[in-house]
Amino acid sequence: MRTGAAKSLLRASKPTITSLVGELVDLGLARESHAERSGAIGRPGLIVELDGREFAGIGIEVSTGHIKATALTPRGQVLIEKYSPLDVCHLDQSIVIDAVASLIKETTGELRRAGVRCVGAAVAAPGIVDPVDGIVENAPNIGWSHVPLIGALTERLGRSAPPLGLGNDARLAVIAEYLGFQNPDVHDLIYIIGGIGIGGGFISDGRLITGSSGLAGEIGHMPLDPGGAVCACGRRGCWETMVGLTALLRRAAACDDEVLDSTIDVKQRLDELVARADAGDRRTLAALDAVGADLGLGLSLLSDVMNPRAIVLGGYFTHVSRYVIDQVRAVMAARVITPRAGDCEVMVSTLGFDAVARGAACLAVDRIYQDPVGAAGRV
């Protein structure tokens, strides 16, 4: 969120700043207060604080088994969270898009009733997206290919549509994780989201790595086992086939087991799995151990390639973290080539399943920084 407006203010002359601040205060985006004197000579400086309590951006996560909305103020306060289990994998796309449109409508409605203006909404999809044209290009784990999502949403929302954005789930989540990170010295971060697919987002020296066409972070199909299982993508030995949610569940349970029933909410199934592990079920523990080892293998690769200060386990990994993290750390310690494993710390997301929608909301709210007057001026 350290973008446009804030940065360009730094180079503006004093009268320009005064006029800009006045405009931001009028719009409710900033408020003035006075600095304490603390021994300095001269007139105390004017402190301008980010305000924007009257504004929010909406982030929408479309995942394999649910859709979720988060409304966030420019100061990072969560105003609304809505979660709907939805079998996105198997339902018709138009039904899913209807549901997303309804979720946006409901959330903007709630915000409006609370006196908060929606500056935009952004959707996070679990796959390859074209953010410029608003198209989900390829999301094999929900069976979407070349879906013009933003166009379809605009059609459904009509003239009441807020400005809409689109991004990849892990690339948006890593922004939320980085902005909320405890240790202020960490500026090189890998975020990995576990679901049926595996996605990644990289922060390097405080900046999101996008790659030349916004696709950096496609880590789910790293070819780690030439003799391995065939992936949903048709290739063999992809990392997803080793550490994706389906891989874990298939290792942990027979095919008629309820934990493999995708019509049941994924959180519920993970709770069941963890309950079995807690009870000492051998097959469950062995499955979690195997996933931990394979997770460590792939993360050792990413650690050597990117040399991050921290790796954050997100998505389903957060739910099973205490059964996999020791194995992850052990394999990484043995496998990373750099001394002391490059001083990289593996940790569990504190945002968990909330990171993606939160990251999408960050993207939506970012409009205020890119174009404060335009974003705040519209009703």
Added chain:
Amino acid sequence: MRTGAAKSLLRASKPTITSLVGELVDLGLARESHAERSGAIGRPGLIVELDGREFAGIGIEVSTGHIKATALTPRGQVLIEKYSPLDVCHLDQSIVIDAVASLIKETTGELRRAGVRCVGAAVAAPGIVDPVDGIVENAPNIGWSHVPLIGALTERLGRSAPPLGLGNDARLAVIAEYLGFQNPDVHDLIYIIGGIGIGGGFISDGRLITGSSGLAGEIGHMPLDPGGAVCACGRRGCWETMVGLTALLRRAAACDDEVLDSTIDVKQRLDELVARADAGDRRTLAALDAVGADLGLGLSLLSDVMNPRAIVLGGYFTHVSRYVIDQVRAVMAARVITPRAGDCEVMVSTLGFDAVARGAACLAVDRIYQDPVGAAGRV
């Protein structure tokens, strides 16, 4: 080379700029000329050109089978190149360091006799380095571990030592490749150097990815085959064991074959290998084909992870490129998950074996940008 001095000038006031330019001209780092009028109204602006023909930085490459020096001006002109075959792998470290010290002395001497001042020298090592303390931490392919190289060089060079720097070979080479890149629209680049080991350097959005401790780009030990060969590092299935120079030569020739004789210069051995391929030798062609396929496999992974616009094959790959590049491209097209393989182009380094020393010289010459007066002022 778009660093400090040039950037901060942009924000300075006119009198400050005039005074700075005067100082740079006095130091021989810049020269003034006048713009053509081309129809503009008012006094023609003053054009300040980078000069610095009287200054150079020296880059030293320490590789498995040779050491090399390149002297480069701030405008990118190569003044001197020196290449000495040296069995760095098997010789005692102190003998190698003696040779490097001599190479620096000879090169600075030649520069001095040509009326060019040396602003610094930087050494590129094929492994993990600590640039702050000047230590080669771990370079298994030359058998170096925790070697305080810069200290040892300073001792040998005495008071005549230029300011010395240290970096990793691939991370320095990618800078030279990027600065010399033909296509001005490419700002996301992966450079891969093939030798006994495999190294990588990444440019993302025009910036070198360093990672949290300067180690990003350790791609040689990516675990791509759990059932594969044991690597020099002790791990199994590292990419180096599939596409490193030793892997190629062992695939191509019997163990008593001269191409495996490390006392013979590597370029000579590669010429022999290519001659055999040209003559249609089946074992050689099969070996090159297999290396091409495994190279494509690893590069597909890196392409998905980093989404580069271009991948540049450097080091020994440049010598055998016409026998591997088709296979690399075919495997990548089949394996990369992003549509149209993320529009990534695989190309052969135009600098070849010169990239590393050139990149190290860029680091040495960079002192002029970081501290023009300090760098140019010393004799």
